[in-house]
Amino acid sequence: GEDVEQSLFLSVREGDSSVINCTYTDSSSTYLYWYKQEPGAGLQLLTYIFSNMDMKQDQRLTVLLNKKDKHLSLRIADTQTGDSAIYFCAEDNQGGKLIFGQGTELSVKP
Amino acid sequence: DAGVIQSPRHEVTEMGQEVTLRCKPISGHNSLFWYRQTMMRGLELLIYFNNNVPIDDSGMPEDRFSAKMPNASFSTLKIQPSEPRDSAVYFCASTQGGQPQHFGDGTRLSIL
Numbered sequence: 001g002e003d004v005e006q007s008l009f010l011s012v013r014e015g016d017s018s019v020i021n022c023t024y025t026d027s028s029s030t031y032l033y034w035y036k037q038e039p040g041a042g043l044q045l046l047t048y049i050f051s052n053m054d055m056k057q058d059q060r061l062t063v064l065l066n067k068k069d070k071h072l073s074l075r076i077a078d079t080q081t082g083d084s085a086i087y088f089c090a091e092d093n094q095g096g097k098l099i100f101g102q103g104t105e106l107s108v109k110p
Numbered sequence: 111d112a113g114v115i116q117s118p119r120h121e122v123t124e125m126g127q128e129v130t131l132r133c134k135p136i137s138g139h140n141s142l143f144w145y146r147q148t149m150m151r152g153l154e155l156l157i158y159f160n161n162n163v164p165i166d167d168s169g170m171p172e173d174r175f176s177a178k179m180p181n182a183s184f185s186t187l188k189i190q191p192s193e194p195r196d197s198a199v200y201f202c203a204s205t206q207g208g209q210p211q212h213f214g215d216g217t218r219l220s221i222l
Contacts, residue, residue: 042214043203096141097143097166
């Protein structure tokens with residue numbers, strides 16, 4: 001069945017790069033997404049990548065997609081304390097639904 | 111532009127009471143999704159609508175849960191009777207034409 005897996009925690013120092021990884025199972029996904037959730041808030045769309053792309057860069061964010069290995073990563077350059085949040089990876093399943101991972105809690109230490 | 115609007119933001123009620131959560135999708139969006147988020151199970155899709163019609167309600171936990179979308183600008187999720195294990199954050203999201211889903215800020219529900 002469809003499944004999206006992420007590691008649960010990541011801790012980095014301010015100014016370092018953060019890399020959050022995700023694996024998924026549905027090879028027919030058209031788009032893959034990264035959402036950010038701050039405490040007490042909803043999910044905010046950060047970025048997304050079309051499945052026929054390998055990489056997408058948007059300011060401090062770089063998304064890498066390895067379709068063969070069904071592996072998606074989000075790199076945040078120059079991580080700031082304001083980047084502390086939970087990051088969710090999601091794939092679409094062609095039926096309009098999104099399948100979410102468990103979320104990775106990013107902790108940025110000053 | 112106004113985003114997805116959910117109300118109330120917080121709800122505390124006693125078990126057995128009826129709970130109604132409300133959602134106003136982004137204007138022009140034709141798909142609406144209800145999710146539940148808990149520590150134990152993460153983010154779960156409960157039900158979604160296309161053009162006001164329920165398409166997939168396989169995530170609805172049991173008959174105590176029901177959802178309606180009487181028009182393109184309003185949806186409700188109702189729990190009757192409510193139980194403590196229904197305590198969670200409930201999110202509504204909307205989209206159109208295969209675009210990314212946009213989420214509301216959620217309703218934090220506590221059933222005592």
